[in-house]
Amino acid sequence: MTATATTTKHDFEPKLVAFVCTWCTYAGADLAGTSRMQYPSNVRVVKFPCTGRIDPVFILRAFQKGADGVLVSGCHPGDCHYMAGNFHARRRFAAFRQLLDFVGVDLKRLQFSWVSAAEGGKWVEVVTELTERVREMGPMREFIDLDASEHWSAELADAELKAAYHSL
Amino acid sequence: MSRIGVFVCHCGENISRTVDVEKVAEAARGLLGVAHACDYKYMCSDPGQALLKKAVAEHRLDGVVVAACSPRMHEKTFRKATEQAGLNPFLCEMANIREHCSWVHEDRDEATAKAIDIVHMLVERVKRNRKLQPISVPVTKTSLVIGGGIAGIQAALDIADAGHRVVLVEREPSIGGHMAQLSETFPTLDCSQCIMTPKMVDVANHPNITLHTYSEVEEVDGYIGNFQVKIRKKARSVDMARCTGCGVCMAKCPQKKIPNSFDRDLGMRPAIYVPFPQAVPNVPVIDRVNCTWFKSGKCGVCQKVCGPGAVDYAQQDEFVVEQVGAIVVATGFNLYDISEKPKGSPIKGYGEFGHGKIPDVIDGMTFERLASASGPTGGKILRPSDGREPKQVVFVQCVGSRAREKGISYCSKICCMYTAKHTMLYKHKVHDGQAYVFFMDARTPGKGYDEFWRRSIEQEEAVYIRGMVSRLYQKGDKIVVMGSDIAVGIQVEIEADLVVLATAVQPRQGAELLAQKLGISYDQYNFYSEAHAKLRPVECATAGIYLAGACQGPKDIPDTVSQASAAAAKVMTLFAKDQLEREPIVAKVNERFCVGCFACKKVCAYGAIEEKEIRDRQGNLVKVVAYVNPGVCGGCGTCQATCPSKSVELDGYTDEQILAMIETL
Amino acid sequence: MTQGQQTESTPLVDPACYAAATAAIRAEAVRLLEAGEVTAVVGYRAGRRAGSAMPEVATTAEAAAQLIFTPGCQNNLALFLSKAKREALPKGKVAVVVKGCDLRALAGLIGESQLKRDEVHVIGVACPGVYGAGADLAKPLAAESLARKCRECKVHLPEGTDVVAGTLPPLPDLAPLEAEELARLEAMTPQERWAFWTEQFARCIRCLACRQVCPFCFCTQCLCDRNRPQAVDTSPRPAGNTAWHIVRAMHLAGRCAGCAECERVCPMDIPLNLLNRKMAQELFELYGFETTMQPQEQGALTSYRDGDDQSFIK
Amino acid sequence: MKNTKMTLSARTMNLDFVRKVEKLSGTSVRRCFQCGKCSAGCPMRSFMEHPPNRVVRLLQLGQYERVLAGRSIWYCASCETCSTRCPNKVDLAAIMDALRKCSWDARGPSKESFVQLANRIFIENVRTYGRQYEMRLAAVFNVKSGQFLKDIMLGPSLLAKGKLKMFHQKNRNIHEIEKIFSRIEELRRKGGAL
């Protein structure tokens, strides 16, 4: 978090996206700014009214578009400006991360956090930690490779399939 | 093709020290759809804003990105400037390159690269912004107040004094609520009736207040500014217009031995009665369950003696529909009954305290009636069993409250203070009597409260014993109290003449039913929930409905009155304008695609989503879709994230906008 | 039949139980149509291939008398009652034949306001199981030809229906192949799982039969067909396919009735039900939520509790 | 006695005794709300069977026998830590003085005789000599308490250092002292004394 942390150059700089709610985490990140705390510049913030608005598709899309890590952050339970948005989000993401895990996405690239408007320090900590972790892991190859790969063109190993193909 | 203008602010040196602002402007210029980009020392200054307005006109811009500080700082400033330049204010977005960039990074290249990315994201976003118009909802400037206790009375008077019409609905035959039952009030020992009855009369005489007593809210429809309320006026059997309140009917009624619940069944009343002499309105009501006429068709004395001919046995329940713009809920509380099984508790009441079967074990409200000058004993403290004056009185606090296994985990808040008051009232009336109080903690946060409690010990010589009572049982004409003094660490036994239990404050029975009618939320105990525990403590999550008093949680009189006035102030704020205006960040439904699964409705914390029928020209039902009431929608967007087909969209945060931002990665 | 004699190829149950169910369905269907209680009965009739069956919307007593119930009755007929498919049926109250798994779908549709309980007469059928993919329909149903979902079915006997056709014969315990497969995948490293699913999804030709057959894919406009904005690539390439299947699994989480029709109809044999089962298992472990044969007011992901797990949130 | 149940009634709570203690000590017993700060700081706490706060609590309940019977009041060192720090300005040190006086006057049934004995000898010394003579004080105490050899090792070294004087100084105010004592006794006989 000091000057040395930011001036060190690394071979790989990950791209991070943070989906944050405007009332708590966005404000917490603002506080980190007004307190002149330092953290890696890898993160790009997308502001939402509430974590309840964040669709899992956005996370998927971010990975597909080249994000190496995704952070989702909102108000602590009970602090939601809209009363219950973060509670719904909590369930939605608990399910979604299990799904991603099941299809083989390394969950170390996906971080969830509660950062309140008063927790500038926690924002810095969460972003720094995720950046460093993802930097260590290297680029997220999976979706990039997927995007580059073409449609299935399996060999006709199956005799039945071969016969069917040749009869066309 | 969009024509976006990008304005990069130096913020003095706050941004330009670490971000190469010229480079950011140059990069912005290269973005598709950007028609103009420049940088300036202070965008928020007057010349900075003038620069923006000039550029909008000169370059015919259709969107603006100001790359500067946090939108929480200056979004309003720049949206206003954009509006003055002739664009819809919602076509202006801020790229936060100060708090999120220049202030938190030191490497100039990195910070500049990030700033360019942030600007790019916002440019893509603003290209997809829609023109939004502020939402306005008409407001009916009449308020409904439910409950005629001190909370409802205070709220009604405040709103009525501000010049707005108030409809006050009270379930009982008279307003007054619990406060009318109290003898004296802490911490000043004012006589409750003395300070309460003038307010009750004010309500009755107020030209702006329509009072419906012996009435209940039947149905509530609509939303903030526009509620329709159906009120059931229960048949009183007495014509309010004709009755003069002379009281002859009550005097002549042959049925005189009906326990009066107002006096906690200690006193008796006739079948045609007012609950207490100062009742407002002073119009009796016939208790049809106990009235001989209604039971057997005989008697009819009251009708015969009534000069004005007000007694009307044929009266039916009536329904009144009122249009109101705001609702204040002030339905108060019930006291926990030790013979009852509280909600969610596996245990049936307090067997160890005799299940309410010991006649000289009473609750605090009964003690109030005994101590009240207008009560059944004329203010003398007498035992219910034999009418003797008790010389040893034991008070037990936290009965029901703070008893998790009894299903109530909360503190009832008022018991410590009223028990202290009871010990004083007792000492004032029975000089040679001794009061004992078993307590766990004395919770006296309030102005003059702790001093009051200490006074009961230091001056009125009440003996406070820290420790809960294990058991009570009748022994001869005494009640043996088995307790422990945990400061000494030994058991204590007292043979009491009278035991007074400070029973828990609970929500009104059936509180949840009213909540369901109103569409407001309630907690695990059925207390009504406020929108925010700290910042919106008098508002319900449902817009236009406000809370006052103990229906929200245990409260004493000062807190209740404060909250009632606060609720009234909220109503007045709402009524200050003819139209309710609000930011247009609300959800909208695409009715073409909505399949009416109502997942959105399930997740909406505001109850903003309604079911809307789509009919063809012949009036045949085509389908049922969701409809977002823009007056009620809070704008969180949880509905959109939940909707499988994305048929509901939050203006200002559409999928298109968000995905476009992600696309820039 | 005792446990000891059971092998993968011995007949699972006495075929007479299907005949009994068939008779009961016919009787009920004929009665309903003749009495005019319903305008149609959605059931099964024999297909052209021996042993196969196909959905039938019977509107006359004659047609109703042709209804059957056999191990070939694989289709989930609840599908016909979702709004998207409702046009296939005549107006008015209809009756539908449902197996236990189909009934869960029907209950789900009621819970999601797609139909009202009183609009439908539900004929439950005691179902020992149906054929799986690639089964020889000429042979009686045996463990080897039983659909994978049926091997560990917990809803052989529908509950809460207007009538139940047939009775349930005793059934043997069979190895839960699907659960084993799920456990096998769960035991893999993320990289191995990614490789597994990449291989699976790469085959997908985006025919969308899975969507077509799913009772819960009742949206008139699918998110994944949209191009403005485009959240999921529509072309049948690996990236878009992966996204499609992830989004579909997410949309079905807490809703999927487990009928496994998506997997059955997939021409590329992608084990789609594994995804749905995984989600159901997680929601049960996290929130104790299960899809049931009775409509539920709140879904797993449309409700919450204050104390929900948040150990994954920093 | 210590752990037996308390039965509370107007009869069993000796509030007159409490009032007497309040008068003697000039402090209110009822003010105490049992925060325990006195016991928290009391250097003698570990020697007492009733910690200071409990002494006050028993007084509040009028349980004077329990208080006087114990040795707690005689183990108070009069360091006044309790009075100094009490949030309610309950002068517990003064209450202890008052309780000891009550016990002393009543020749009460306290278990603690050594402290009482030392006090008695001290006061007798003052009465006889006008000043305190440690040598005599110690010697008489040892004889009366039956601990003849107590502190025997200290004696010679103190004597050698000149710290123990063998002989008393003559005090010209000695008759004044006797007068003070006898007047107090007179006052007490009349029943007017504190």
Added chain:
Amino acid sequence: MTAQKHVLDYSYYPGCSLHASAKEYDESTQGLFKALHIGLTEVPDWLCCGATPAHNVDELLSLSLCAKNLELAKGVEGDLAVACAACFSRLKTTQHKLEIDPEKRRQVEFAIDAPFADGKKVKHLLEILARDFGLERLAEAVKKPLSDLKVACYYGCLLTRPPEVPELDCIEAPTIMEKVIEAAGAQTVSWSHRLECCGANFTLSRPGVVLKLSADILASARDAGADCIMVACPLCHGNLDIRQQEIEEATGEHFGLPVFYMTQLLALAVGVRESKLGLDSMIVNPLPLLKKKGLV
């Protein structure tokens, strides 16, 4: 008396101990005050203040004895200088109680058969040195600074109490002893048991109590790195010095801390002859320490 005029003059109430077990306190006080040119005139034929035993069982006796002494002191010019913390506390308390309680005053006046002598200011030696004489003047008078000596200042319980009586210093965090000895060039240590009770009252009846309490105090001073302890009360001194060896034997711990009276150290610093300090009366021999520090 020397020819030089006194800068200040006081009447003096030494108390019983200073004429017996604490005679070095008396000697060093006399020596110090002489060196500083402060006059001390002992109240003739003063009486015992009654100390703890008197007020323990008979408040009236305690008040009467003190009132008698105050009356005697009236005969000598100057404020009343008191050396012993216990006497000081009793005298001040008596003044306070008789001021606020007319009933007690009436009875005391009857007992001593004289009107109560108001207006005599009772001052502890510390107060005289720190305030009346002044720390600057005290520092100027120092001839042999105690530079290398690390002193644990022990107030004991009674010096600053009770709180109602016009205070000598802050009740809970007094610094007056530290200030005085720092003026003499010494270093002071910060330690935890400055105000704890040594159990003085029980030295005769329950020595076990004293051993326990005093052991804690000694250990705390030692652990804080003190070379020695400085006291301003003969009772404290009695327990910490006279019983130190006994405590070491009982606890098995080694302390070896000389316990000085405040006046002994100050007198040493202002150049009073060593023989006038009563160092030889101390049970824990201070000479090795003082030699090590080059002070004797």
